Amino acid sequence: AQSVAQPEDQVNVAEGNPLTVKCTYSVSGNPYLFWYVQYPNRGLQFLLKYITGDNLVKGSYGFEAEFNKSQTSFHLKKPSALVSDSALYFCAAPFGTYKYIFGTGTRLKVLA
Amino acid sequence: DTAVSQTPKYLVTQMGNDKSIKCEQNLGHDTMYWYKQDSKKFLKIMFSYNNKELIINETVPNRFSPKSPDKAHLNLHINSLELGDSAVYFCASSQEGNYGYTFGSGTRLTVV
Incomplete structure (x- = not known):
């Protein structure tokens, strides 16, 4: 069955430190x-x-994620955490055309 | 201009009542969705519509009836509300083939 897993309910990190939020996947075909x-x-x-291409994807607010096919992971990272990054983060994958x-x-809790 | 707008933002109602939540998107997207986020923050799809046609009904009780008068609107009507219906309901839209979603800000439904 296709699935996306986030093994950590909460991640605490000090402001200014690098952060990682983990995600592993089990999807058929190219994810x-x-x-x-x-x-x-x-x-x-x-x-x-x-979608495809470079394994390191850059996104909004200085976040990036690394796709690792051998480890079936797609961890979210940021080099230097801000207090304003404190939020709830979701990893997702489409399951067919009309559903995630x-x-x-x-x-994520970033401590001042 | 808000891309995906839901009304109302908060809804408190008694058990047994019937209520509706409205959703509109001005992005020209073909597909619209309703997701339910429970108290543990789990997100689960309820319905998806493509060009006004129901595509997915994820074993939602038939007390929940979505209606899409046109592809820019997807409303959710709930009959005979139960305590377990208390949750945050999110509307979302996407362009078919581009799997990125745009979410509304949610409707917090509390059934008392």
Whole structure:
């Protein structure tokens, strides 16, 4: 069965330190993978996507993600975390044309 | 201009009532969706519509009836509301073939 997993419910990181939010996938064929961010009381906002090409994808707000086919992972990264990055992050993959499967979400807390 | 707008933002109602949530997108997208986010922040698809046609009904109780009068609108009507319907409901849209979603800001439904 196709799935997207986020193994960590919460990630804490000090401001200025690098951050990583993990995502692993199990999808058939060539995967399309996405990251979304949800700020409190807001809808999800698109951060970045991997379709094909370079394994390192750059997105909004200084985030990037690394696609690793051998490890079936698509971890979200940022070199230097900001307090304003604190939010809920979702990894997602399309399941067919008209449906996404989302990971369970990882709450990122950046400590001042 | 808000790309995907939902109304109302908050909805508090008693068990047994019938309520509707409206969604409109001005992006010219072909496909619209309803997702439910529960108290643990899990996101689960409920319905997807492509050009006003129902494509996915993800085993949602038939108390939930989506209606798409045109491809820019997808409304959700809920009959006989139950306590377990309390959640945040997100509308989203995408252009077919481009799997990125644009989400609305959500409707927080509380059934008392």
